[in-house]
Amino acid sequence: MGIRLTAAILAGKAAYCVSRLGGGKGSSLPGVVALRIYPGILRVLAGQVENGAIVVTGTNGKTTTNNMLARVLESYGNRLVVNREGANLMNGVTAAFLKESSLRGCLNRHWALLEADEAAFPYIAEIVKPRVVIVTNFFRDQLDRYGELDKTVSLIRTTLTKLSSAKLVLNADDPLVAQLADTGLPRVFYGVGVPTGGKEAGGVTREARFCPYCGENLSYRYYHYSQLGAYRCAGCGFVRPRPDVEALGVEVVDGVTRCKLRVGKKVVSVTLPTQGFYNVYNALAVFGAGVQLGIAPGATAGSLTRYVPATGRLQEFIYKGRPVYLNLVKNPAGFNESLNLLCSTREPKDILIALNDNSADGRDVSWIWDVDFERLQERREILRFVCAGRRAAEMALRLKYAGVPVQRIAVSPGFAAGVRQVLEGNGSVVYLLATYTALWPVEKILRRYAKESNVADRLPSLSHSS
Amino acid sequence: MLTVCHLYPTLLNLYGDRGNIIAFVRRCRWRGIPVRVREVNLGETVEFKGIDFLFLGGGSDREQGILTGDLRRHASALAAAIEEGLVILAICGGYQLLGLYYQPLVGPEIPGLGILDLYTRAGTKRLIGNVVIETKLDGEKVRVCGFENHSGQTFLGNIKPLGRVLKGYGNNGRDGFEGARYKNVFCSYLHGPLLPKNPALTDHLIRLALARRGMDCPLSPLDDSIEHLANKVMLNRLGVAKG
Numbered sequence: 001m002g003i004r005l006t007a008a009i010l011a012g013k014a015a016y017c018v019s020r021l022g023g024g025k026g027s028s029l030p031g032v033v034a035l036r037i038y039p040g041i042l043r044v045l046a047g048q049v050e051n052g053a054i055v056v057t058g059t060n061g062k063t064t065t066n067n068m069l070a071r072v073l074e075s076y077g078n079r080l081v082v083n084r085e086g087a088n089l090m091n092g093v094t095a096a097f098l099k100e101s102s103l104r105g106c107l108n109r110h111w112a113l114l115e116a117d118e119a120a121f122p123y124i125a126e127i128v129k130p131r132v133v134i135v136t137n138f139f140r141d142q143l144d145r146y147g148e149l150d151k152t153v154s155l156i157r158t159t160l161t162k163l164s165s166a167k168l169v170l171n172a173d174d175p176l177v178a179q180l181a182d183t184g185l186p187r188v189f190y191g192v193g194v195p196t197g198g199k200e201a202g203g204v205t206r207e208a209r210f211c212p213y214c215g216e217n218l219s220y221r222y223y224h225y226s227q228l229g230a231y232r233c234a235g236c237g238f239v240r241p242r243p244d245v246e247a248l249g250v251e252v253v254d255g256v257t258r259c260k261l262r263v264g265k266k267v268v269s270v271t272l273p274t275q276g277f278y279n280v281y282n283a284l285a286v287f288g289a290g291v292q293l294g295i296a297p298g299a300t301a302g303s304l305t306r307y308v309p310a311t312g313r314l315q316e317f318i319y320k321g322r323p324v325y326l327n328l329v330k331n332p333a334g335f336n337e338s339l340n341l342l343c344s345t346r347e348p349k350d351i352l353i354a355l356n357d358n359s360a361d362g363r364d365v366s367w368i369w370d371v372d373f374e375r376l377q378e379r380r381e382i383l384r385f386v387c388a389g390r391r392a393a394e395m396a397l398r399l400k401y402a403g404v405p406v407q408r409i410a411v412s413p414g415f416a417a418g419v420r421q422v423l424e425g426n427g428s429v430v431y432l433l434a435t436y437t438a439l440w441p442v443e444k445i446l447r448r449y450a451k452e453s454n455v456a457d458r459l460p461s462l463s464h465s466s
Numbered sequence: 467m468l469t470v471c472h473l474y475p476t477l478l479n480l481y482g483d484r485g486n487i488i489a490f491v492r493r494c495r496w497r498g499i500p501v502r503v504r505e506v507n508l509g510e511t512v513e514f515k516g517i518d519f520l521f522l523g524g525g526s527d528r529e530q531g532i533l534t535g536d537l538r539r540h541a542s543a544l545a546a547a548i549e550e551g552l553v554i555l556a557i558c559g560g561y562q563l564l565g566l567y568y569q570p571l572v573g574p575e576i577p578g579l580g581i582l583d584l585y586t587r588a589g590t591k592r593l594i595g596n597v598v599i600e601t602k603l604d605g606e607k608v609r610v611c612g613f614e615n616h617s618g619q620t621f622l623g624n625i626k627p628l629g630r631v632l633k634g635y636g637n638n639g640r641d642g643f644e645g646a647r648y649k650n651v652f653c654s655y656l657h658g659p660l661l662p663k664n665p666a667l668t669d670h671l672i673r674l675a676l677a678r679r680g681m682d683c684p685l686s687p688l689d690d691s692i693e694h695l696a697n698k699v700m701l702n703r704l705g706v707a708k709g
């Protein structure tokens with residue numbers, strides 16, 4: 001075993017260097033190589049982590065949540081294994097362990113923080129035996145790979161029932177997630193309280209309008225987005241559980257998100273250096289994990305203010321003095337949130353949408369028809385839509401049928417030309433929205449022209465109160 | 467005024483089905499043809515006589531079950547409307563539902579509405595991918611593209627297919643047929659969504675709906691360059707572009 005293990009680690013580490021030299025992110029290839037030589041490698045490496053693993057799964061927010069939690073644990077001096085770049089299948093997770101391992105396969109780490117793709121969660125969890133499992137939400141995502149949402153959820157439920165020593169951190173606002181509490185594992189619920197003023201309800205994608213238990217229509221006191229909100233089933237009485245961690249009075253002002261956070265009876269003010277309502281949910285998940293790990297909420301809040309988003313999670317760049325935002329879009333719920341964000345101001349803007357249909361993006365691009373682009377038809381301040389990627393024409397078609405005037409739509413399948421075109425627009429801000437496999441090439445090209453601004457440097461201060 | 471009916475939109479709305487409604491409505495409005503959309507949900511009544519275009523989409527297995535029960539109340543009215551020329555587009559689950567039955571891998575047959583002579587058997591392999599078919603609309607050959615994702619395999623009885631598969635699986639991955647066509651009913655496994663990328667088919671449905679109301683006139687042409695581009699990208703990629 002020793003020799004094969006070393007061989008696998010050597011080969012994996014070599015693959016890591018090779019893929020970095022080639023300009024890639026080196027996220028999964030080392031895992032592919034090492035698993036081929038020594039299939040049991042993940043079990044061997046994961047078994048050495050001192051406190052065990054924390055796994056984040058769900059449709060949206062995995063990467064951000066995982067990275068935020070890493071930030072919190074690192075601030076306590078913990079050494080971690082983290083799959084930071086969203087490589088969340090078996091290969092990517094293995095690669096993350098390889099990176100921290102010595103050539104003899106020794107690993108000296110306190111925690112493993114892993115995000116796991118919903119479909120891969122059962123396999124990964126079975127091997128790493130997580131101490132804490134965070135489930136963010138279940139939205140429609142890449143149907144052609146996973147079949148239907150119900151199946152995904154039921155696989156995760158089955159896996160959880162086999163993890164007798166795990167503690168759960170569950171999104172109370174998503175009925176599909178909240179129902180996982182019936183696995184009987186100790187859990188912490190998180191959620192967002194009553195919305196403050198004018199936030200639009202719902203949009204068009206509501207995945208779980210029906211009770212996961214009895215199939216009745218769920219009724220909602222309020223929605224945040226998609227199916228997230230305060231639901232109740234008249235049929236069987238299934239109701240949004242009262243959150244242990246709750247965000248109140250959420251506001252997005254000047255590029256930062258502020259809210260009051262109630263953890264049990266304690267209230268903390270939190271400022272996150274990012275826009276986007278969904279980041280509140282990600283932060284709540286981290287506070288929930290903190291509760292399970294015994295970290296004081298004030299300390300979690302302190303670490304989060306210095307949080308810097310990962311690639312494509314609303315990264316900010318500067319080009320010729322104008323802000324340029326890069327954001328990953330991968331499903332209707334996430335895309336609608338991105339549209340909320342770019343409709344939140346009236347300043348003139350140019351937008352690039354890069355739509356690919358490789359298997360990591362979902363080969364079926366039909367989901368763009370479930371995104372509420374119709375709201376853009378009246379937005380005259382959006383000067384130009386540049387459509388790029390393998391399905392650029394399909395994206396342009398979607399915008400045309402949403403009522404966007406065709407003169408404002410440009411089709412530019414190549415990323416280099418597309419990025420150049422959008423940067424040369426006349427607006428005062430630029431948004432680049434890209435699907436998973438379009439994100440890296442777009443970012444790479446963007447870096448040739450624009451400088452990334454370090455959001456954490458210009459943060460407002462954080463106040464605690466209890 | 468044309469009336470479009472989206473049947474069970476909250477239940478059957480997989481794979482961007484909404485795009486089919488959007489395409490039909492937009493292409494009417496761009497030509498100044500007045501059109502409205504009526505959504506019919508579970509338990510509500512439908513008056514098929516007042517409808518010009520009915521859309522039946524796909525749903526997950528659970529949703530399909532809920533819906534079949536509800537729709538059964540309307541089965542004979544729907545069958546009569548079809549005989550009388552109602553224009554229907556039925557995709558995936560909606561397509562299977564109009565047939566005789568669905569045979570799951572285990573357990574008894576689930577009866578369909580029994581309106582069209584076709585049946586569906588659950589397969590062990592999901593048929594997934596981009597598809598191109600060739601169909602004839604008003605005697606003219608048209609290449610229609612979309613995306614399919616179904617585990618059910620459909621077999622046709624005494625009923626015509628919508629087209630011949632050029633690339634992809636089609637009804638069952640074996641006989642080379644895709645979809646079904648009866649009177650003004652068009653059935654298909656192609657979502658993607660189907661209508662926006664295939665304007666010739668959309669316009670064909672609009673013409674049929676108008677003709678049923680006694681308005682038998684040619685449609686004014688539209689600039690379809692983006693539609694044709696989106697269609698062509700896929701045809702080229704799958705190597706079935708016309709010469």
Ligand SMILES: [Zn+2]
Nearest residue numbers: 211214233236
């Ligand atoms: Zn219920």
